[in-house]
Amino acid sequence: MARKLNIAVTGLNAIDSPGPGIPVIRALKDSKEFDVRIIGLSYETLEPGIYMHDLVDKTYQIPLPSSGQEFLIQRLAYINEQEDLDVLIPNFDAELFSFIKIEDYLKSSMGIHMFLPTFEQYEQRHKVNLNEFGDKHGIKVPKSKMIFSTAEINGLMDEFSYPMVIKGKFYEAAVAYNYEQAATHFNKISAKWGLPIIVQEFVYGTEVNVTAIGDGKGTTIGAVPMRKLYITDKGKAWAGITLDDDTLISLTTNMIASSKWRGGLELEFMKTKDDEYYLMEINPRFPAWVYLAVGAGQNHPEALVKMALGEDVKPYSSYEIGKLFIRYAYDMIVDLKEFEQISTQGEL
Amino acid sequence: MKIKKNIAISESGFIFNPAVGDSYSTNPIGAEIIKMLKESKSIPEINSYILNTYQVDATTFEKDLYDFVKMLEKYKLTDSDGKEA
Numbered sequence: 518m519a520r521k522l523n524i525a526v527t528g529l530n531a532i533d534s535p536g537p538g539i540p541v542i543r544a545l546k547d548s549k550e551f552d553v554r555i556i557g558l559s560y561e562t563l564e565p566g567i568y569m570h571d572l573v574d575k576t577y578q579i580p581l582p583s584s585g586q587e588f589l590i591q592r593l594a595y596i597n598e599q600e601d602l603d604v605l606i607p608n609f610d611a612e613l614f615s616f617i618k619i620e621d622y623l624k625s626s627m628g629i630h631m632f633l634p635t636f637e638q639y640e641q642r643h644k645v646n647l648n649e650f651g652d653k654h655g656i657k658v659p660k661s662k663m664i665f666s667t668a669e670i671n672g673l674m675d676e677f678s679y680p681m682v683i684k685g686k687f688y689e690a691a692v693a694y695n696y697e698q699a700a701t702h703f704n705k706i707s708a709k710w711g712l713p714i715i716v717q718e719f720v721y722g723t724e725v726n727v728t729a730i731g732d733g734k735g736t737t738i739g740a741v742p743m744r745k746l747y748i749t750d751k752g753k754a755w756a757g758i759t760l761d762d763d764t765l766i767s768l769t770t771n772m773i774a775s776s777k778w779r780g781g782l783e784l785e786f787m788k789t790k791d792d793e794y795y796l797m798e799i800n801p802r803f804p805a806w807v808y809l810a811v812g813a814g815q816n817h818p819e820a821l822v823k824m825a826l827g828e829d830v831k832p833y834s835s836y837e838i839g840k841l842f843i844r845y846a847y848d849m850i851v852d853l854k855e856f857e858q859i860s861t862q863g864e865l
Numbered sequence: 866m867k868i869k870k871n872i873a874i875s876e877s878g879f880i881f882n883p884a885v886g887d888s889y890s891t892n893p894i895g896a897e898i899i900k901m902l903k904e905s906k907s908i909p910e911i912n913s914y915i916l917n918t919y920q921v922d923a924t925t926f927e928k929d930l931y932d933f934v935k936m937l938e939k940y941k942l943t944d945s946d947g948k949e950a
Contacts, residue, residue, distance in 0.1 A: 760886050762884055838883045
């Protein structure tokens with residue numbers, strides 16, 4: 518008999534640059550072990566997941582991370598009174614800091630379980646610390662440097678050459694082929710995501726990614742590598758395929774073993790024509806394509822829920838190679854009443 | 866010349882390289898040639914089989930086979946040594 522669980526999930530923005538919430542929910546709904554009631558947590562009223570009632574049973578707006586942890590705790594206390602939450606799965610990079618800080622409190626005072634990276638892991642894998650992280654765990658990382666002003670760009674020419682990659686601290690990256698482009702990307706990305714900006718050496722190759730989950734003790738519970746087959750203008754995968762790549766799997770398991778990574782993560786690599794792998798980024802949560810892992814035989818969100826509840830999980834030993842995902846766009850028809858309700862009452 | 870062990874080819878001529886996720890389509894003759902390469906048949910053996918089985922002149926086929934094999938190498942579907950088995 519499937520266990521009844523109330524699980525809160527963020528990242529309901531199933532848009533062109535999608536959050537992982539909807540695929541995580543689909544994974545949990547697929548679980549044979551759970552009978553889940555899904556509580557969506559949203560930041561904006563037009564996040565499509567709010568209106569996807571076949572997947573999300575009820576949605577509550579929560580305060581933006583910039584509002585501070587006090588407001589977040591107050592809101593979660595209210596939601597927990599209504600819904601008696603068992604597990605909460607945050608899916609945005611920008612909110613993780615707050616949730617990591619209140620993880621113990623939510624468990625001890627409200628009985629809400631999470632399974633997040635530690636604060637040290639969260640900080641170490643940060644784009645600004647990635648070179649150090651690579652050195653520590655024996656993974657090649659393209660040379661990168663933080664800058665705080667466009668005036669610093671020309672001063673980097675001893676260490677960098679064009680093209681170079683200009684990256685935001687949370688999201689977005691663009692390739693610059695000259696100073697003017699670098700300065701434009703700097704201004705555009707910093708206006709959106711703040712400072713610092715990361716300047717990174719450009720590595721030519723094919724982008725290959727891994728979605729994985731670690732148990733916090735050094736064991737990889739699951740790992741599935743994927744190559745993007747179709748990439749949107751925002752650099753997001755619109756289609757992808759699982760790969761038979763032992764090097765990617767061993768890079769992932771070694772990294773999880775040495776860092777004792779706790780929770781879901783995505784590793785983004787560039788594979789050069791000489792078959793060298795450069796770690797471009799570590800996302801400290803599941804990627805939006807995590808449902809491909811479920812399709813290939815590894816239900817990572819299900820494993821995460823079990824570990825959040827303190828249960829031991831047996832590592833997955835295989836996955837199906839050559840499994841594809843193809844994303845699609847879909848127009849939902851929504852009554853104004855629903856939009857009004859989430860806009861005015863903050864719940865739907 | 867050997868096709869990499871992990872390369873999959875279906876009856877319809879669909880080729881899949883699971884290491885990089887690339888896929889290709891070939892016609893029935895191409896599929897037959899790849900199948901023979903997988904069975905470790907040599908280039909002269911393949912040449913002679915095709916010339917004995919199909920109506921094609923030797924010069925044309927020799928050139929086509931050379932082009933086809935170079936294409937397989939370019940797409941990294943062959944073992945890296947790229948030499949005769």
